Each structure stands twice: as C-alpha cells, then as structure tokens.
Amino acid sequence: MTYIKPKFRHPALPKNDLGYTKTVYEGSLSTLCAGCGHDSISAAIVQSCYELALEPHRIAKLSGIGCSSKTPAYFLSQSHGFNSVHGRMPSVATGASLANKDLIYFGVSGDGDTASIGMGQFVHVVRRNLNMVYIVMNNGCYGLTKGQDSATADEGSKSKAGSVNLFHAIDLPSLALELGATFVAQSFSGDKAQLIPLIKAAINHPGFALINVISPCVTFNNNPGSTKAYDYVREHIEATATVDFIPLQEEISADYAAGSSKNIEMHDGSSLVLNKLATNWNPQDRMSAMNAMQQAKLDGEILTGLIYIEPETTDLHSLIQTSDTPLNTLDESLLCPGAAALEALNEEFR
Amino acid sequence: MTYIKPKFRHPALPKNDLGYTKTVYEGSLSTLCAGCGHDSISAAIVQSCYELALEPHRIAKLSGIGCSSKTPAYFLSQSHGFNSVHGRMPSVATGASLANKDLIYFGVSGDGDTASIGMGQFVHVVRRNLNMVYIVMNNGCYGLTKGQDSATADEGSKSKAGSVNLFHAIDLPSLALELGATFVAQSFSGDKAQLIPLIKAAINHPGFALINVISPCVTFNNNPGSTKAYDYVREHIEATATVDFIPLQEEISADYAAGSSKNIEMHDGSSLVLNKLATNWNPQDRMSAMNAMQQAKLDGEILTGLIYIEPETTDLHSLIQTSDTPLNTLDESLLCPGAAALEALNEEFR
C-alpha cells in the first residue's frame, strides 16, 4: 500500500482556476505495492486534471481488471468510476460516451487487460475513434495474478517464475498507428515531466488518444539474471516458493531531455533504454511515425513522446451524427413519436 | 448453389504423384450463391492440394462461422473438418495443432469472422506463429447474415441496405506484418494463376501463413451508386424490401501479369484496382513490405502477391519444444509417471 497523498494538507494549498486544490482531484489510498509505477501514473493524472482545472465531476473514469485497472479508485474521487470486467473496458466506455458526449472519458487498462483478453475491443475502439483518453499502464506482466508474462512482455525476458517469454511482444502504439489511431503517445511512469503534458494533450484531443506508459511492476518484473536482485532475501523467498514477500521499493523516476536517450535501471537491476522524441519531431506524419517505431524496436529502444497526432479528427459522435444534446438528457418529448404517429404506422401494417 | 465439380468424370482423368485424381480432393456440393468468390478459392485449394499430391487425410480443415466458413465442407472431403464457432477458429486450430504436429492445418475464415469477433484470436495466433495456412475470404461484408459491413469494408463504401461505412478499414495483411507474421500474402479469388502458387507456398511455410483473398460477395456487395446494378429488377427487389431475389452471377476472374495493375469490374459495376507485386520484389524485408502496403493504400490500390516471408521460422511447436512424436499418439507408458514416482511424491508432502 502506498500513499499517494500526504495525510495532512496545508490550508493555504495552491488552487487552480476553478478554485480547487489538488486534493479535490485525488482518490482513495492506493492498495498497490510500494513503488508501483501505476501509482506514479495516477499522480500524473491528478496533476494534469488539476492543472487543466477540469471539473472533476465532468470526468468519467473506466477500467477493466488488474492492478492497473484498480487505479481509478486512487484518483479523482469526485468523478464517477467504473471498474468493469477484464478486457472489456472499451465497450463500456463506448456506451458511456454514446450516452453523454459532454463528459471527459478516461480509460485505464493494463497490458494484460488490453493486449490479451482485450485485444478485440482495443482494436475496435481505436477504429471507432472514440473520444477518450486510453492509458495503458504497461508492465509487461499480469501483476494482479502474480506475474505471468503478458503479450507485451519482451521476447526473451524472464518472468518471476523463471520461464522465458518465447513470443513476439505486441507493440501497442505501433498497432494503434496501423489501425488509424489519431493520437498515439508513449511514456514512462517515472517521467512526470513528459507524462503530464501528454495526458493534457490527450484530454484535449477530440478523438481516441492512446498513451502507452511503461510502468514497472516492482514485484513481478524481476529479472533473475540480474545480479542486484539475486540476494539473500531473494533466495529465501524462492525457497519458500510463495510469492509472498515483497520488499519495499521506491518509485523509479526518469528525467531526461527531449531528443536524448536514457538508460533506466529497474528495481531488479535490469535496464531499459528510453529515447525521447526530439522537439522538432513532426507528429503529423503517420508513415514516419510507423517507421520510427520500427526503427526504435530494431535499436532496442523505447521511443517516448507524442508519436502521432491528427489534430482535426472526426470522432464517433461526429461520424454517426448524434445530437448535440447528450442523449441521456432527452426525454419523452423528443424521444417518443406519440400516439398519432403510431396510429399512422398501424395503418401501414393493414 | 453452385457446382464446383462436374457430375460426370472421365475414367482417364489425370492423376497426381500419389495416383489420386483431382476428384479425391473435392468436397460436397457448394451451397453458396452462384458466382461467389469463395467457391473460386475452394477450387484453388483443391487444385493446390492435388498438384502438391498431399495425402488428403493428413490435412485438417477448420473454420469459424459464415459463408466463407462453410467452404471446408466444399473441398477435401477425405479430410477431417471442423466448423467451430464464430471468430474462434484460431484457438481450435491451435489446440488441434498441439495435439498432432504432423498434419497440415487449413484455417478458413471470413472478414467478419477474423476482423470483428475474431480479432483477438487472430492477433494471438499470428503471435504464436502457429504452423497453419490461414485464408481469409475477404468480401468486406457479412455474407451469411445478409450483407452488413464488416471491419474490412472500405471507408465510404455502401452496404446493400444503403448505409455508408464510416470507419477506417482494417487491413489484415498490414496488421499481420505489424504483429510479426512470418508469411503474408494477398490475392484475388478470381486469380487462380496467382492464388494457387500462393496456397502452395503457404502450405510449405513452416509457420503461420496468412493469405488475405479479396473475394467478391455477389449478393450483398452491391454498390447502389453503380449504374449497371441499378436496373429494373433491382428496383423491384428494393421495393419488396426482402433480400430474397439473387440474380445468377458468373464468377469474376482476373488474369494479369506480375508487376502490373488491373482494374477489376465487380458484379455491381463498381471496380477495384489490383496491383501485382513485380517478380523482383524482395519479400524478406518486413519494413519495405509494411511501407509498400501503406503506399498502395494511399494509391487506392490493393497489392497482391507474396508480400512478406521469413522462410526459416520457429513455429509454436519448436518454441515450446514439444516432442517429435505427435502428442496424440503417446500412451500410458510415456505419459504416466507410475506408482513408484507417486509414492515418492507423497513422501514430499509428509
């Protein structure tokens, strides 16, 4: 359990344009493991909404099932939340959006939730260009069910149980690009400096906005090959054969300049290389975006930043031309054709 | 109902290396509409297996649900077939393959079956590089449920019911490339000269082989904008409001040289442009393959041919190192550890 909010607030906390302090945007205490990347992302969501001075009750937050999918309880407690079923958040979000186009929709998912059981719905919500922010808290594993490999796990990486992942990793941003997504970004949970602006941009994007956030699972993403993790305590835990002891960890943060690469050391001593898109990157060219993603993969790097955006985009509501008034506010007077029309219809069936 | 085999056979029909005539590779009478592209693909499968002189009983044919998924009944009647449930053929094929690595697996699916309800399983069967031939009989619509748009329908195209498709078309070969597929091909149902060699190559590929075959639905893929279709009879049918009259149609065939483009006129008078890869195309470069697909899309063309192949590839069985003997042939002697081992195990739990 980590505390993403301190227990005591100073009365003179800064306020945003709405007059709200950041506290208003926070949620309940997180029950995730100490140091879990997901908590950092929650904090970034809180910060983004606070800075944008969004009315919290005009936001709806939806998720599937998993450690990541629990996070909507840990931010924006003044927003309605919906922790649905595993892998099916996109459909629930689609229905919710259809009912009321005027709210802001945050979808939170995990890599298991999105790339395995949820793959079908993910592909189709991209295709429909639903106006929502879709955040994948991507840790390459199934945290909540104790560390199995997910479909985004790197080929050749080892799970806590020691088995080597044999399969090609699914690259969600590249996939989204191929599917015609209109906003594709990637970031790292510990890089608030990058993540917060991306979340804000995603909120402002009038269509589907994917942010794939690499978010280390401190508990299960241990690489047993790494020396650092292979200590006394580790052996102890292994011998008892219960994944029951989880040493306290610190959040990993990453601060580095645009246009540069950074080697991030993980809790287990393994590392990954982040490569931040340069400030002159043109995110409006899908083909170069796709090529850059492929190239980074070949170079063993993870490209971060706003990879692609189509700023003028037609979202689902515009495509199917729903009324400007949210559907959930219409009443009998607009919805029911009435008795006279019905009698005319009866006549057609005589 | 079309007859893909003539009723009478000459006794001196040519035989293949196994001594079988082509008849041996045929199936029952097709119950598809006259002129349906799917029947042409069935015929190409028959021809390929005959020419390769495959033992028909060493082939297993699996499918989902749809007009396309019915076709396994119309070819290879000496092979076991499995018409499973809608969109889930890949998992059934995976299980079947795990049980017996020594058969050849043909999976047949439709665009609805694969790109809508089956998207999740499609992505994951590609990822596992299951050794199978996966043929999508792609007609851009749901034939069997009377012509709704599928997810591969072109943006802006009209369904029989007259509604315009609003969404980005899913491009299955490009998607497969992105997912790391090791054999990706595209063809047209009426182009036997191209299709048969592709099917043969797919059979010989030791991993997952996708062939996306554009296969016109003569009944529901009518473009009401086209003048040819807009005749007297059409009006008659529209007025009666039942999709019940289906004029007899001829199969559309397409014969054109490698490296050239061809405009194919469809039954309704609309057309599509096929572009056959040149003979010097290097199909072993994934990045150029992806770029070529993107480019063709921009040019409004459909690239046909063997787009990509990774000839030396590691299929699922090799990845998970199953025994060389098919699992379904192993008996107690190899599978059961026996009483002594069990008693030793009991001891571990005391």
Added chain:
Amino acid sequence: MSVNNLINNFVVRFANVNGTGSASANYLFAKAVFRMGIFATPKNIFPSNIQGLPTWYDVRVSEKGYLGRREGVDMMVSVNPQSMANDIKSVKTGGYFLYDSTKDLPEAYIREDINYIGVPLMEMCIREYSDPRQRQLFKNIIYIGALAALMNIEFDVLEQLFKEQFAGKEKLIAPNVKAVQLGMDYIKANYAYPLPIRLERRNLIGDKILIDGNSACGLGAVYGGATVAAWYPITPSTSVVEAYAEYAKKYRVDPKTGKNNFAIVQAEDELAAIGMVIGANWNGARSFTATSGPGVSLMNEFLGLAYFAEIPTLLIDVQRSGPSTGMPTRTQQSDITLAAYASHGDTKHVLVFPSTPKECFDLTADSLDLAEHLQTPIIMLTDLDLGMNDHISDPFVWDDNRKYNRGKVLHAEDLEKMSRFGRYLDVDKDGVTYRTYPGTHPTKGSFFTRGTSRDEYAVYTEDSGAYVQNMERLQLKWNTAKKLVPAPILYQEKNKSKIGFVFFGTTLFAAEESMDMLAENNIAIDAIRLRAFPFNHQVEEFISSHETIVVIEQNRDAQMRSLLINELNCNPSKIKSILNYDGMPITADMIVHQFNNL
C-alpha cells in the same frame, strides 16, 4: 370434409428455392387473404444459406381465427424440383398440388388421392419476358395469379397491394399485374375454378395489423425511449435493430440540425454489444441490444456484472434452435434456463415473454421502464417464429400522457439536500437503491461502480457481513420484481378445471386452439399464460389450485417447468410436460395428441 370447412380454412404451402424472390410473392398471398378480412398466418421456413436451397412458406387461412401453425397441406405450390418428392408426400388426401408443368411430372410423383394442377410457369415466363432475371421473378407472381383464380383471391386486392408496394416506382405495377393475369388466365382456360377450398371475403380482422415481432420490438424501443442500440448481426434477431434504425431515422432525426436523437453501433461482437449497453445505461441513456442464443452465451460475464453492479440492461433474445449453432433458421424456446441464471455465482435475471407483435411492442417499452426501475438486466425472450414471421396482431396503442419511469435517480437538487449519498443504501427497504448519473453534481453523488463486493457506499470490501447483506438485498429486490413484472394472463377462471395448462410466448396460438379442441370433446381446461419471471402470486396460486399442471413448451428439457418447480417449490409429480422442439412452431394437434397420451 364438410363444405363449410373448405372455405377460408386451409393451409397453402409454397415450396421454392431461396434467392429466387419467392418470399415476397408468397407474402403477397398472405397479405391478400388478410385484406379480404380473413385470418392468415404465414410461416417462412428458410434454410441457413443465401441462395439455392429449398425453402417453404406456409400460409394457414382460418375463419375461426386460429393463428398457430397447422400441419397437413391442402394446397401445395411446388416449384422446387429438389424437394418435390417430399413435397408431394405432405399433401393431405384430397388436397391439391400445383406445379410447373413446363416439364412433365415423373411417374413416381403421381398419387391417386390428390389433385394435380399443372401450370407451365417457366414456359410462360420465357414467352413473356426476355430478361432472365425477370423470368425468374415473375414466375412467382404468375403462380399467385393462378391461385387467385383457383381460390378466389380478389383481383382488386392484389392490384392494390402492388400499387402500395411500388408507390413511387409506378412503372413496376403493370408488369406485376400482368403476371397475375397470366396466371389467372391460364387457370381459367384450363381448369374448373374456383376450387372447393377457397376464400370468401369476411370482416373478421377489424383494426388488426399484420406485422412481425422484430419490427414491433424495434418500434417499441423507439417509443420506449431507447437512445443507444449496440448489436452484432445474428439470425433471427438482426431485424430488431434494423427496425429500430428504420423508425429512429423516421422519428428521431432533429429537423433543425439533421442530427440523430439516437445512436446505433454495430459492435465487433456480442460481448462488446452488451458492454456498450451497460456503459450507456450506467451513464443514464436507455439502451438495449438484441441477439440470439450464441450471443447470450457470450454475454454471460457481462450479465453477471450488470446484475451485481445493478445496471439497467435490456437484452432481447430472439431464440432459435440450439444448442450451439444448432438450426439457426428454426424456432425454439430453449434459452430459458440460460437466461434465468446467466453468469457464474448466485445470479437471477428478470425474464419477459411476449406472445404477439403487440406484446413485443408493449413489453419492449415496458421493459425499458422496468430495467431502470429495478436496475438490473431484463431479458426479453422472443423467438424466430414470433420475430421473423408476420402475425396478425392487435394494433399498437400509446398513451401520450405516459411518462418514462426512470427509476430511483438522484439529481443535483436531491443531492444538495442530502448529507451522505450511499449508492447501495436500501433507503426504501425494497432492495432497490438510488443511483446518480455521472456528471450530476460537483461534489456530491459520485460513486465507484464495480463487479467486486462493496459496502453500501460503493466502497470496496471483502468483509463477509457486507457481502451477505448486499446479496440479501439483491434477493429482496428480486421479491420486489415479482410485483412489477408483467402479470400472467388467466383463462377460463370461472368453471375451474382440475387441469391447468401453463404456456408462454408463441405457444399461445397452438395452446388456445388446443383448448378449443379439447373443449369440443368436453374436456375443460384452465390455463395461464406466463409473461414474466420471477413468477408473481397469481402463478403461484394457479399452480397450487390445480391437481394437474401441464406446461407446454418448445424445448427438450422442459426448461420452464424447471423454473416453476425451482422458484415456486411446487411438487414436480403433478407437473407434466408437453414439448415440441423440432424447430417448427408447435401445433394444436401436437398438444392434443400429447395431452391424450399423458
């Protein structure tokens, strides 16, 4: 056969090949009978493919108003060589066999006990039309013409039907009329006409309408205020959403902006469809989906979520013959057990059973109210027979004063007055708690919806007590539902019999007829038609007040009987079953026959 019995009292069967345009021609016949003021019940028996396989179309004509299927063909119109051998067998002794005499009938097809009427349909078409497609199309209209002469269909009625059908395309009227005349002329020139079995104009229909159940459901959803429809195509439910779309486009487009006061999404599969419905309802829009058995199976997990998280959901299941893909173009009532208890854990769902198009309309609209009132899934079980066949039905009515019952929803004003909002607090002690829509109030009323156990304030908990309390409240809500669901219809309450029939859905037609047949043999039967699950007190009383109960249903496993026994704790030994599950609608003869063998 008495002469009386031959007028307005017979079954015509058309044996065709699908994809040849026959269904609309055959419908013309049924509609003409209806227009002549006589009851007509068409049943389209079609294969699960698109073109080239045998298809049949029955029209039962009944002066007495029986709307069920009846076996035994009085007039067979046979234009399909594939099925002809069997088609000939199904004609009743003394019946008629109309066929295309362009080619001679094989010897083997000759029966001594029936009458043959040859019309050289193909020959006439080839002579009269040059376009091969017209030749095929008008063949069907010519045999309707032949029937017009043989059976006294009023020519004006047919002509009028063409006029209506081709309004705006007037040039199509004449050729159709001509085809009818060709058929009539041929009969008049070659046969004695009219036949003893024939039509005579009556005035039995009144203001009734002829419509299929799926259209009625779609229209009911428009009237009932559904704004979001999400679906995935599947026979036989597809036309529910198609009808919704048609009527929504007609009545729900804002004339000023041209924008839609509705949203329809063809989902990628049934899991997504129901997910969207749940999302929309959660967010305060009335929403529904329609599917058939395979779709319901796929929706199981989400149905459990909607039950437990208490989200209004309307699912219309147009049942077909299972299990698995089964016979996708045949009817059955066999999803009852699945629907009643769908999903893992202790779940129960409210079911609604319409019997007629009018009930499809009414109960769809009512179920939208009920779902919001009870905050739970309502599964409406109709079937292929009701959904896809045209039925004579009472006309639809709507009370313009009717207000939608949106259930217990708190708005900003309400929240303003409250101290603490508890999403699952049973304030009214009926098991139904108050909800809020997202976006209602800046600081009050937000809550977290989840499929996990939670306390009265929607906070996650693994506390056993809180869990049990919640499950008990859901049970209390179930009892509340009993008072709110559509009440059953009771028959013959006065002269109480010891035997009680129980039926529901499309069994209505055959069951009513069978009761008349039994009454003719002086067997009086009481009956109840179920319209919902859970069963209300009337059902309970009916069961307990009869010595023998006979549950009539269209499935193998007597699924409704099980529900009755389970939920009402009644003694199975007194509850008998009459079952038909061959994919064809049950008939009165079947019921009487099985009853006599009970």
Added chain:
Amino acid sequence: MSVNNLINNFVVRFANVNGTGSASANYLFAKAVFRMGIFATPKNIFPSNIQGLPTWYDVRVSEKGYLGRREGVDMMVSVNPQSMANDIKSVKTGGYFLYDSTKDLPEAYIREDINYIGVPLMEMCIREYSDPRQRQLFKNIIYIGALAALMNIEFDVLEQLFKEQFAGKEKLIAPNVKAVQLGMDYIKANYAYPLPIRLERRNLIGDKILIDGNSACGLGAVYGGATVAAWYPITPSTSVVEAYAEYAKKYRVDPKTGKNNFAIVQAEDELAAIGMVIGANWNGARSFTATSGPGVSLMNEFLGLAYFAEIPTLLIDVQRSGPSTGMPTRTQQSDITLAAYASHGDTKHVLVFPSTPKECFDLTADSLDLAEHLQTPIIMLTDLDLGMNDHISDPFVWDDNRKYNRGKVLHAEDLEKMSRFGRYLDVDKDGVTYRTYPGTHPTKGSFFTRGTSRDEYAVYTEDSGAYVQNMERLQLKWNTAKKLVPAPILYQEKNKSKIGFVFFGTTLFAAEESMDMLAENNIAIDAIRLRAFPFNHQVEEFISSHETIVVIEQNRDAQMRSLLINELNCNPSKIKSILNYDGMPITADMIVHQFNNL
C-alpha cells in the same frame, strides 16, 4: 474448558499484512503440527491485492481429526496494526493475544477476559538484523519461535522443516533457526510456558499427506495423461496449471531429446483456452483447462459446441465468491447452476465434485477417461478453499496396470473392416457413438465436425426428424452417464434416520463434524456425499427413502437443491437447505445452528 480440550484442540489465527512473507511462516506452524502427528487445517485468508492489506491465516488443530474451519480464536498472533482492533475482538474468552510489544498496546485494546503476550518483535529484529528486508522476514519466524515455546512445538521438527526447505541453500538454515530460538528464548525468559492450550505429539496422521487441491489436480492431469493444457490466469485456479507444468517438467521431458511430452499454452483469454482444449481433444490429445467463475461464463458458447459436437473436454472450475468479480479471494460453491446448464439451447453437462486433495487427484485422472468415454465436457467443480489451502489427505495411489479409457475411437484397422462409418450412428444403443481422429485412414473415417444440426453421418441437415433423433440420443447418453460418473458416498446406512443430509465438495469437513455433534445430542442423521451430476440411482433412492432431506451448500440460491429437484423430480417441500455464502468455508457450528432452526 476441560483440560483435555486444551491439548491439541484449538485455533490459532495469524493476522498479518500481505507481501510481508507471513504466509510461508504461518505454513511452517501448520506443517509442524502435522509433523507432530496431529491434525492441522490451515486456511489462508488473503486479500485481492499484492501487498499491504490485512491477511489472516488460521490453523485449526484437532486431535479428533476435524478438518473443517472452526470459528473462535484461541490464540491470535497479531502483527497487523490495521486490523488489530477487530482481531482482538475475535479472541475467545480465556484465549491468548500475542502481539508485537515494541510499541505499547493502546488502552482501548485491553480486554479483561483474554491473556496478552507481548513480544517485542520489531525491536528484536532491529537489534539482530541489519538488512531491512531481513528484519521484516524474520519477524515472522520469531513469532513462530515464540509459539514453539508457548505451545510446545518440538524444536527438532522446526529445524528439520528448515533443512528440507533450504536444501541446497544451507546457509539459509542457521539464520532461520536462530530466529526461532530468539522467539523461544524471549518467551522462556518472560512468560510461564507452555500454555494450557498446547500441542502434544500423537500418531494420528499415519501415511497422510498435506497438500492443496490445485496441486493435486495438476498432478492428476499428469497421471491421467493430459498432454495439452491451455489456460488463462485467474485466482484461485492459476496454481492448477502451474502444478501441471511443474510435474510435467519433472516427469514428461524425454530424457533423450529433451523435448516435452506435453504442451502448455497461456491463452489470450478463457474463450481461447477452451477453444484450444476442444481443438486438442478433437484431434485425439487429452486436454484440459482450469479457471474460475468469470472464465466459465466466458466459455459458455464453446461449452455448448463441445456438448453438441460431442467433443471430450475437461474444465476444472475452482470456484470463488461471485457474482461477477465478487470476492475473488474468497470461497463459494456457486457456479453449479451455470456449469450444469452452460450455454444456450438444451444443454446439460456432467459435473464432478471432489472433496479432498486425493479426490482432486483421482477425479482429475478419472474425468479425463470419462470425458473421452462420453465425448462431452466434464466440469470439475472445486473451490478456493480446497484448491488453494493445504489439506490433510489420504496419500495418492496409482495402479500401474491401469490403462487409459480412450473411449470409442476407430483406428485404421477398424475402418478397413467397415463399409460406411457414421460418426453419429448409435451402434451400441447407449447414446455414445464412434469417432475417428483426423489423419487415421486415407479414404475412410473422415467426417465434418460442426455445431449445426447434422445427420448420423455428420452431414449438415435442417431436417426436423434428424434433429430430434440426435437430441434424443444425447439424452440417452445422459442416462448412460449416470452409470459412469463417480458414485456418491453414503454415510450411516445401517441405522437409517428419517433425516438425510446431502452435501458435496468442501462441505464434507464441516458436515461430518456436524453429524458427530448432532449424534452427541442423540440426533442420528443419514447422509450422502454427492460426487457427480447427473445423479445416479443411489442418490435417487437416498432422497426418496428419507422424510426430510437437508442439502448443505455454500451459495445463496441453494443451487444443488435445485438440481436435485429438477433432475430427480422430488418434492421440494421435503428438501430443506442449510446455506453459507459469506465467502468463508462453512463450519460445523453453522450447520448445527441452522439445523436447529430448520
């Protein structure tokens, strides 16, 4: 409390925070009791997260051999400040409360009627260990040491357990032993010991083993010859396939080639998992999957296919508390209705209910036979309590002469002799027909498997008669199944009572104990433990030969009771229910209490 009652007869509860390594320490306690020849029943009560929430671990010690959960804590080991206030409340009067006295207990936590034992765990750890992770880890071992002194756990037993646990990592032994000694020494120095509630070595265990049900299922699948496992992770079933993997790696790797005589695939979801299982079984490999409620819901459509297309399938459902995500780390028996009738249309599935690890082992292997014999899905319903908790069980046995029953499969030689093979021809008139594996014979034996209606030769048909014949044959197969499924276990057949208990699965432990308790009050009860659905003639006879039947189950809706009434047509009025569904295993006290209130 009599003195006798205090020896080897108590409940210890450990209250910890998860992720602190407590479960393995607490297990050590249970295993030590077991090694001292005394019955111990551990229950791990863990939250649905990974780290930082309250978790409890109960160990019931029972000289009499009662293996059910018992409420009322005699010794609370409380090291979690989050839950301490409540933990104190759950101690029985006269019981003990062991806590970390590094900090003083707040006043409010003091009860007069219980005994407090403070051990400065944290302080000792800080003193003895420098690495903060070791400090946390050894805190747990120290309290085990304290218990060793307080309750007379034999030091040698603990030492031996460490030796076994750290075999190959010997350097870890000494620090663990030291931690135990620290705890013992502290008690010896500060408290009177041993306590009146304590252990005394016995010889009650014999050759029994201590193992969890999921491991037993995994091992049973290896012994039963399953070669293909496809699964998707979900609590509490994950360890079934993990165990299968472990044992398969141990026993099934070809020593020559290093290749695997098994295949395990982590599927993308449960639909894919069961699809793979069906594909593998269709192709002649024994295959299974394991999941929990949400997975079973998702598998509905495929289960219907397997039923109708008649494909052997083994599904192990380790039940947890539903509906929906419910309480994922709590137990229940609430997927019975769903499993019995999963999927749309008329479907019924064979269910198997193990009660002990030995039965998990046996019935998994047997079900692989049964599935192939019957060519239908077998759903094994175990639960979180059985699957994830360690249980004392009879040892596993295997007869080396046992041959797998592969069912009715025709091989090339058989086909050679036949004229025409009919996949669905009921040759033996038992409803079970012959199949062939793909690839068997060049020209004979191929057939087309489908979820649609087909004739006896597996050819597609929409013929009503063929459909009905097939459905009736499936019903005949169902009757055949009754003779083949695991028979129930009967209790106390001689002195027949008027009252019969019916129970199954993990209710066994509490039910047996409750019968003893009732017997002490001179209430004799007959009983039957169900092990399968459909019910065989013994179940039928048992029900009919008792005036009152009491079905004891762990769900809200009395799901097994419904199955009994439905399938046996017995009168509901004589069938009572005893239910517990709060997520915790049912206890004997609950049963007796509810029985007295019936």
